[in-house]
Amino acid sequence: MEECMNSVLIVGSGGREHALLKAFLRSERPLCMFAFPGNPGMERDGCMLVDKPINSWEDLADWAVENKIELTVVGPEAPLVDGIVDVFKEKGLIAFGPSREAAAIEGSKAFSKELMKKYGIPTADFSIFSQKSEASAYCQKKGAPIVVKASGLAGGKGAIVCDTLNEAENALSEIFDKKAFGEAGNTVIIEEKMSGEEISVFVVTDGQSYRILPVSQDHKAVGDGDTGPNTGGMGAYAPAPVATAGLMKQVEREIIVPSLKAMEAEGKRYQGLLYCGLMITPQGPKVVEFNCRFGDPETQAVLPLVTCDWFELFHSAAGGSLSTTEWSLFPGYGVSVVLASKGYPGSYQKGAVVDGLDEVEHARGNIDIYHSGTALDEQQRIVTKGGRVVAVSAWAETLSDAIALAYEGVGGISFEGMQFRRDIGAKGLARRNRLTTQVAAGR
Numbered sequence: 381m382e383e384c385m386n387s388v389l390i391v392g393s394g395g396r397e398h399a400l401l402k403a404f405l406r407s408e409r410p411l412c413m414f415a416f417p418g419n420p421g422m423e424r425d426g427c428m429l430v431d432k433p434i435n436s437w438e439d440l441a442d443w444a445v446e447n448k449i450e451l452t453v454v455g456p457e458a459p460l461v462d463g464i465v466d467v468f469k470e471k472g473l474i475a476f477g478p479s480r481e482a483a484a485i486e487g488s489k490a491f492s493k494e495l496m497k498k499y500g501i502p503t504a505d506f507s508i509f510s511q512k513s514e515a516s517a518y519c520q521k522k523g524a525p526i527v528v529k530a531s532g533l534a535g536g537k538g539a540i541v542c543d544t545l546n547e548a549e550n551a552l553s554e555i556f557d558k559k560a561f562g563e564a565g566n567t568v569i570i571e572e573k574m575s576g577e578e579i580s581v582f583v584v585t586d587g588q589s590y591r592i593l594p595v596s597q598d599h600k601a602v603g604d605g606d607t608g609p610n611t612g613g614m615g616a617y618a619p620a621p622v623a624t625a626g627l628m629k630q631v632e633r634e635i636i637v638p639s640l641k642a643m644e645a646e647g648k649r650y651q652g653l654l655y656c657g658l659m660i661t662p663q664g665p666k667v668v669e670f671n672c673r674f675g676d677p678e679t680q681a682v683l684p685l686v687t688c689d690w691f692e693l694f695h696s697a698a699g700g701s702l703s704t705t706e707w708s709l710f711p712g713y714g715v716s717v718v719l720a721s722k723g724y725p726g727s728y729q730k731g732a733v734v735d736g737l738d739e740v741e742h743a744r745g746n747i748d749i750y751h752s753g754t755a756l757d758e759q760q761r762i763v764t765k766g767g768r769v770v771a772v773s774a775w776a777e778t779l780s781d782a783i784a785l786a787y788e789g790v791g792g793i794s795f796e797g798m799q800f801r802r803d804i805g806a807k808g809l810a811r812r813n814r815l816t817t818q819v820a821a822g823r
Contacts (some may be wrong), residue, residue, distance in 0.1 A: 386691055387412040389444055390427070391464065392455025393419045395718075395752035395771045396676035400453060401427050402748060403683040404690050411691065414449065416440055420762060421737075421751025421770070437467045444473055451476065451695045454652075457533055460672050461487035465652075476694040477652040478672050482643060485650070486672040489531045489538075489569050496667060499642040501635055503667040504659075506571035512556035518570055519548040525573040530555055532564025536600075536612040537725065539669070541573060574659040574666060577622045577807065580678045581656040583636055584693060586702040587649040590636065591693070594685050594709060595623035596678040597808060602725060604803045611725040612768060615804035616681040617715045617779065621811040622660055631658065631665050639670070651697060680716035680750050680771045685709055715786040716773040717804050721753070722797025724767035731757070732764045732796040740772065740792040747789045748773045764795055779809055 388404060388411055390397050397415065401422050404411055415422050416430040423429055434440050437459065444452060452468055454460055454477040463480035477483075484491045496503045504527070509515035519526055519542075528551040530538035538561055542548035548570075555565035582593040596618035602608040623631075635656060643650040655671035688707030696703035721728035734754065741749040750773060753766015772793065774785035783805045790800060 385410040386451070387447065387449050388414065388691065389430075389449045389452040390415045390418070390422075390455060391440070391452060391459055393417045394455065394676055394766075395750040395768065396674050396679045397455040398422050398425075398750040398752075399680045399683050399748075399773075400455065400674070400690075401425060402750070403686070406687065407689050407691065409689055409691050414447070419751045420754050420756050421749065437462065437464045440464075441468045441471045441473060444468065445471055450474065451691060451698070453477070453694055455673060457483070457486050457671065457673050460652075461533060474695055474698050476698040478650055479648070481648045482650045482652075483672040484648070485643070485654075485670045487533060488567075489529055489669065490567050492670050493569055493571075495639075495642055495646065499638055499645075501638050501642065501667060502664065504571040504574050506569050508567060508569055510567045512552050515552055515556075515568055515570055516549060519545060519552070522570070522572075524548060527571050527573050528552060528555070529569040529571070530561040530565040531567035531569060532561065534561040534564045537561075537610055538564060539610070574661050574668070576659045576661040577620075578668060579620050579623050579658050579660060580616070580675050581623075581628075581631060581636070581658060582674060582678070582682060583654040583656065584697050584702070585640060585650060585652070585654055586697045586700050587640065587644060587651045589702040590640065590654075591702065591707075592628070592632070592636070594619040594682050594714075595628065596620060596675070596682050597622070598675060598678050599801055599804055602720075602799075602801075604801055609725055611720070613675070613677045613718065614720065614801045615715070615717045615771075616675075616678040617713060617782070617805040617808055618678070618681045618685060619713065621779075621808050627660065627665065631656070635665060635667060651700065676752075677716045677718050677768075677771050680748070680773045681714040684746075684748060684773060684775050685712070685714045710775060712775055712777040713779040713782040713805075713808075714773060714775040715779070715782040715805050716750075716771045717786050717790050717800055718752070718768050718771045719790065719793060719795075719798050719800050720768050721764050721766070722799060724799070728767050729797055730764055733757070734762045734764060734769065734793065734795040736793040737762060737770065740789045743789075743792070744774075744785070746775050747785060749789075749793075769795065769798075779805055779812055783809065
């Protein structure tokens with residue numbers, strides 16, 4: 381560690397954390413990178429995995445003190461909601477992410493919705509229930525389509541869009557009777573179904589000052605054309621053409637600034653990454669949900685577009701005084717395609733050998749491979765371990781070129797049962813083509 385100027389610990393083991401690692405490594409600052417628990421892809425990129433038994437966040441914080449870790453970046457929501465940042469700060473460590481109280485903006489959708497209602501932040505009309513009978517009666521009164529959401533953490537799968545009342549009743553049965561989301565479903569939010577395009581807005585903030593990263597668009601459904609059940613995300617692209625400069629000024633004015641002020645007023649100053657999941661409705665942008673961390677797989681599409689000193693940016697935000705760190709944006713587009721196991725998002729097989737990873741990543745300078753659910757077998761081969769196995773990210777000057785390059789990479793990778801969407805970025809491409817046609821027509 382003596383050879384390195386600064387030391388960083390990344391908490392998490394997915395594609396988002398691998399993308400954060402690669403972003404750190406692209407900066408010019410010399411860094412010693414550690415991860416807990418990390419993944420084989422991160423280790424292959426030179427990241428050292430924490431090799432000490434860790435049974436609590438206290439244990440991890442003690443390890444960070446012993447190893448003189450100067451910055452910890454927390455990837456997943458569960459540790460944040462669990463209070464990992466509070467534990468680290470109590471030991472004098474700098475950790476990028478919200479406190480346990482502030483992370484409630486994702487950990488409790490009930491808290492989040494009530495916050496938006498109180499402070500006039502635009503979102504869908506809603507009601508909150510802890511009894512199935514009352515929730516059912518409300519659905520019957522409101523009619524379909526309607527959205528049923530588990531209030532707690534549900535791995536990105538807790539929002540169920542119900543186009544009929546029968547589907548709403550089934551959703552309530554799954555949540556209340558079958559405990560599909562465990563304690564996360566003890567409280568549910570039932571809200572109007574909004575129409576429009578969704579975007580993901582990442583905001584790095586110290587609680588007052590903030591920086592907005594390139595806006596992305598996620599693809600939640602497992603199948604092409606947004607068909608099939610929702611997943612943790614099957615791909616993303618950025619920047620999303622729907623997020624015009626004028627729209628983003630409105631988002632800042634009506635959502636980002638009021639939300640940060642609301643959290644401050646509630647005594648829950650928000651520091652870290654605020655993820656604003658927005659629906660661009662005919663009435664303007666409205667909040668679908670807030671998350672307390674980077675999105676996955678949006679991060680894999682966004683971070684390759686940004687060049688900056690990530691250590692300085694995250695360190696200053698976590699320290700309460702966001703720096704004026706300059707960044708440059710690649711003047712093009714990023715696309716990330718997730719390769720998933722057969723059966724995902726339901727039960728899926730594990731242990732399939734993944735071929736072609738090194739060849740694809742080393743073929744070009746503008747393709748990255750991010751490991752999400754991989755492991756090493758006894759022969760040290762990369763095998764599937766999770767539902768989402770790897771993501772292939774590419775960036776190019778045009779969206780169509782970035783899409784083509786990403787799918788070229790996908791074509792070089794194989795494992796038994798591999799599934800992926802073939803239309804990642806298609807919405808953005810259609811919008812760009814419409815805009816080009818309108819400009820050509822002089823509209």
